Amino acid sequence: MLLALQSLTKTFVGMKALDEVDFELASGEVHALLGENGAGKSTLIKCLTGVYRRDAGSILLDGRDISPDSTSRAQALGIGTVYQEVNLLPNLTVAQNLTFGHEPRRFGIISPRAQRRRAAQMLEGYGLDIDLDRDLGSYSVAVQQLVAIARAVELSGRVLILDEPTASLDDREVQMLFAVVRRLRDRGLGIIFVSHFLDQVYALCDRITVLRNGCRIVTERSDSLDRVRLIEHMLGRELAAQEESEKRHRRSAPLAGEPLLSFAGVGRRGFVEPFDLEVQRGEVIGMSGLLGSGRTETAELMFGIRRMHSGTVSDAEGDLRLNNPRDAIAAGFGFAPEDRKTDGIIADLSIRDNIVLAMQARRGWLRRVPRAEQKRLAADYIERLDIRTSGPEKAVGELSGGNQQKVVLARWLAMNPRFLVLDEPTRGIDVGAHAEILQLVRELTARGMAVLVISSELDELIAVSDRVIVLRDRRQVARLSGSDITLENVVHAIAASDEHREVSA
Amino acid sequence: MPAAVKRILPQLITLLGVMVLVSLVFPDFLSIDYSDGRLVGPVIDVLKRGAPVALLAVGMTLVVATGGIDLSVGTLMAITGAVAAAAIVAGHGLVLAIVLALAAGLCAGGFSGFLVAVVGIQPIVATLILMISGRGIAQLITEGRILTFNMPGFAFLGSGTLLGVPVPVWIWLAVTALAIVIVRRTALGLLIESVGINRRASALAGVNARVILIAVYMASGLCAALAGIITTADIRGADANNAGLWLELDAILATVLGGNSLRGGRFSISAAVIGALIIQTINTGILLAGFPSEYNLVIKAVLVILILVVQSPSLAGDLKRLGSQLSRRAPRRSAKAAPQRSDR
Ligand SMILES: Nc1ncnc2c1ncn2[C@@H]1O[C@H](COP(=O)(O)OP(=O)(O)OP(=O)(O)O)[C@@H](O)[C@H]1O
Ligand SMILES: [Mg+2]
Numbered sequence A: 001m002l003l004a005l006q007s008l009t010k011t012f013v014g015m016k017a018l019d020e021v022d023f024e025l026a027s028g029e030v031h032a033l034l035g036e037n038g039a040g041k042s043t044l045i046k047c048l049t050g051v052y053r054r055d056a057g058s059i060l061l062d063g064r065d066i067s068p069d070s071t072s073r074a075q076a077l078g079i080g081t082v083y084q085e086v087n088l089l090p091n092l093t094v095a096q097n098l099t100f101g102h103e104p105r106r107f108g109i110i111s112p113r114a115q116r117r118r119a120a121q122m123l124e125g126y127g128l129d130i131d132l133d134r135d136l137g138s139y140s141v142a143v144q145q146l147v148a149i150a151r152a153v154e155l156s157g158r159v160l161i162l163d164e165p166t167a168s169l170d171d172r173e174v175q176m177l178f179a180v181v182r183r184l185r186d187r188g189l190g191i192i193f194v195s196h197f198l199d200q201v202y203a204l205c206d207r208i209t210v211l212r213n214g215c216r217i218v219t220e221r222s223d224s225l226d227r228v229r230l231i232e233h234m235l236g237r238e239l240a241a242q243e244e245s246e247k248r249h250r251r252s253a254p255l256a257g258e259p260l261l262s263f264a265g266v267g268r269r270g271f272v273e274p275f276d277l278e279v280q281r282g283e284v285i286g287m288s289g290l291l292g293s294g295r296t297e298t299a300e301l302m303f304g305i306r307r308m309h310s311g312t313v314s315d316a317e318g319d320l321r322l323n324n325p326r327d328a329i330a331a332g333f334g335f336a337p338e339d340r341k342t343d344g345i346i347a348d349l350s351i352r353d354n355i356v357l358a359m360q361a362r363r364g365w366l367r368r369v370p371r372a373e374q375k376r377l378a379a380d381y382i383e384r385l386d387i388r389t390s391g392p393e394k395a396v397g398e399l400s401g402g403n404q405q406k407v408v409l410a411r412w413l414a415m416n417p418r419f420l421v422l423d424e425p426t427r428g429i430d431v432g433a434h435a436e437i438l439q440l441v442r443e444l445t446a447r448g449m450a451v452l453v454i455s456s457e458l459d460e461l462i463a464v465s466d467r468v469i470v471l472r473d474r475r476q477v478a479r480l481s482g483s484d485i486t487l488e489n490v491v492h493a494i495a496a497s498d499e500h501r502e503v504s505a
Numbered sequence B: 001m002p003a004a005v006k007r008i009l010p011q012l013i014t015l016l017g018v019m020v021l022v023s024l025v026f027p028d029f030l031s032i033d034y035s036d037g038r039l040v041g042p043v044i045d046v047l048k049r050g051a052p053v054a055l056l057a058v059g060m061t062l063v064v065a066t067g068g069i070d071l072s073v074g075t076l077m078a079i080t081g082a083v084a085a086a087a088i089v090a091g092h093g094l095v096l097a098i099v100l101a102l103a104a105g106l107c108a109g110g111f112s113g114f115l116v117a118v119v120g121i122q123p124i125v126a127t128l129i130l131m132i133s134g135r136g137i138a139q140l141i142t143e144g145r146i147l148t149f150n151m152p153g154f155a156f157l158g159s160g161t162l163l164g165v166p167v168p169v170w171i172w173l174a175v176t177a178l179a180i181v182i183v184r185r186t187a188l189g190l191l192i193e194s195v196g197i198n199r200r201a202s203a204l205a206g207v208n209a210r211v212i213l214i215a216v217y218m219a220s221g222l223c224a225a226l227a228g229i230i231t232t233a234d235i236r237g238a239d240a241n242n243a244g245l246w247l248e249l250d251a252i253l254a255t256v257l258g259g260n261s262l263r264g265g266r267f268s269i270s271a272a273v274i275g276a277l278i279i280q281t282i283n284t285g286i287l288l289a290g291f292p293s294e295y296n297l298v299i300k301a302v303l304v305i306l307i308l309v310v311q312s313p314s315l316a317g318d319l320k321r322l323g324s325q326l327s328r329r330a331p332r333r334s335a336k337a338a339p340q341r342s343d344r
Helices: A042-047 A071-076 A095-098 A112-123 A141-155 A171-186 A198-204 A227-235 A240-246 A295-302 A325-330 A340-344 A351-363 A371-385 A401-413 A430-444 A458-464 A487-494 A498-504 B003-025 B042-049 B051-065 B073-089 B094-119 B124-140 B152-159 B167-185 B190-196 B200-205 B208-234 B245-255 B269-290 B293-311 B313-343
Strands: A003-012 A015-025 A030-034 A056-061 A062-065 A079-080 A158-165 A190-194 A207-212 A215-221 A261-266 A270-281 A284-289 A311-315 A318-320 A333-336 A419-422 A452-454 A467-472 A475-481 B033-035 B037-042
Touching: A003 A042, A015 A042, A015 A056, A015 A371, A030 A042, A030 A198, A042 A158, A042 A190, A056 B094, A071 A079, A071 A325, A095 A112, A095 A141, A112 A141, A141 A158, A141 A171, A158 A171, A171 A190, A171 A198, A198 A227, A207 A227, A207 A467, A215 A227, A227 A430, A261 A295, A270 A295, A270 A475, A284 A295, A284 A430, A284 A458, A295 A333, A295 A419, A295 A452, A325 A333, A325 B152, A325 B245, A333 A401, A340 A401, A340 B200, A351 A401, A351 B190, A371 A401, A371 A498, A401 A430, A430 A452, A430 A458, A458 A487, A458 A498, A467 A487, A475 A487, B003 B269, B003 B293, B037 B042, B042 B167, B042 B269, B051 B073, B051 B167, B051 B190, B051 B208, B051 B245, B051 B269, B073 B094, B073 B124, B073 B245, B094 B124, B094 B152, B152 B167, B152 B208, B167 B190, B167 B208, B167 B269, B190 B200, B190 B208, B200 B208, B245 B269, B245 B293, B269 B293
Parallel strands: A015 A215, A030 A190, A030 A207, A079 A158, A158 A190, A284 A452, A284 A467, A333 A419, A419 A452
Antiparallel strands: A003 A015, A003 A056, A056 A062, A207 A215, A261 A270, A261 A311, A311 A318, A467 A475, B033 B037
């Protein structure tokens, strides 16, 4: 056995995150680690790589007891890791990030040219066309994710660990990543793969281990474990009821009448080409497109994070001013951003504080949301969104990734906006909660709220949207509605080559 | 134990420890007499002399909570003191002198806040500007002299006594209490903390981060003005060169001793104020113990380092872990070993 964990145990204040977990990884296998949000997947990985100190249990690499007490020690042992939250240095260049800690030197001095050459080599095979000398922070989360992966691949001699690496990648990038992973597997590495995308798990992995509430439930070969049983293992309950709610209830014709909001000629030079959009009460608009096609940028413009250079936004009452997020919130907008760590959560504050933050900011500092009301809101959303926590006073930074996402969502739901923009709302969210969140979006719209969903997950987008807008190169290239919303049409619009642009536009 | 008490417990214990230490070298430290309608004794002296740093620490804590730092407060004491003295010398009344000094503090804080929040200069640089240029401004106001005055009403703020207790003590107690009430009874504390932890995410949630930032620097300026008034009133004169000299560093130290992280985020004003008292106790203790004055700074430094190391959370964690490992290790091993072997 390449790597073996024996009765690994880790306790955080007041809760057992891992309870005597056994886990084995053979060389030349891809082993999936699955489980609900908060099941303990990331914790297991962090114990393995020395981020956390385990309370008990042993880790054997090639049969020898190891106890990495820092990530660099783990790397020296040949264990390369991509953590769930990208943890590179945004103000260093791409090349510096890739070679950080093992920079090529000449006469003891870092040679920028060799550094660039080496970085370029590392990125080969990922189909990334980026400037190695630009700051990493200026690229999207997906690009950063790929850079983190390339870096970990380079560092891993024996074991490669990927904690939800594909959450922000589109299909093409996922395929490239898989090709890289298969190559490494054939070279005899052991790979641990964490994901909530079961399709990807079945496509890539040889074995599956399921965790639930910090305990190992099962380890099986993926070809002998069917999907329904897998999900039941993860949830710990029967599945039947869930499937029912997956059925779509799309309206055949869009609601007639006065639009809720209309965006006319809204654009920003070099950022988003001017676009028109009428938002109807109670509709779900899906926004699709490749990475860098301008989806997040469009949302940022709508929410006043960047000023628009042209165009107007109006509702039934007249023109709206959207110079900053506060204006947008005052106009009844909400925005759950894509990158929850830097743009969403306030890590050191409690779940309760995080949920009331937007509401409190809206009321002004003098009118504090009464304590009882805060508690009620927190309890309410912890229950409705099934946020796994030991209580409302836990710091959000200590929650698992998927549960952090739910807290950001709760913050905006508590505001009861009339127009809610969700940028990748289900990223990192487990199968059970995934369906619940889509269900929630439908409930909200039934009460008249309009929702704009941005998602790289086409199935989800198609399932939930009344209309789909496709972006390419920062402009809208297609709009689909009603029965035209099919996977085929969307994929076609996204991928149509440049000659077709005139036709589809 | 209520969370508020739990938060300041390490500081209270430290303060107690330092007091015990001082009592060891100077046994009369804790004795308090009552004469002429006022309390006198080393402890009262600590409370009184600690007033400027305690006041500065209140404002500094708010600034530090936003991830900033205010180096200008010592200098601001000189400026505001000079403003008050100049107003009195020019024949204005008590109230106007105080109002002008406070207004000067607010303006200067607003200036630093503007540089940080709107222009985007790093706090340490933005406040360094006033720290250095401010003494010059104060000298211009006092025209290079020590501006003395005679106004019993104003001097009362520095050396008077109310109900047996020195007036400066009342002032810092009141300001501390007021600040805590404002920050915790309203949502200000939450908004300050959220901006300090993640300014971008806060702004996206609709928090007006700029206004919050400017406000904390103004609050810090106001506290510095009060400290300046007290010092000026105490010596009945404004000394542009020496008033508040290096006190910004003591204020930062007090904040840190109060367990507030310089990276911003959750903060405790009361803990910072206790931190100020710890520093003053050490200062007074060294004097009382009669060490040669060359040793003062060294002794102070050693004590401060010791306190910080003991309070450090990572050290506390390490000690706890070590303890639990020592107590658990032996029995666990033997219990586990047998079944494991039979498994294979
Ligand atoms: N630093 C921490 N302090 C306290 N509790 C923590 C900490 N890190 C994780 N936990 C808790 O441990 C449990 C397991 O978290 P973990 O991050 O391992 O979940 P996960 O399986 O990776 O979930 P996700 O799919 O959402 O990423 C959660 O309940 C979480 O709240
Ligand atoms: Mg995780």
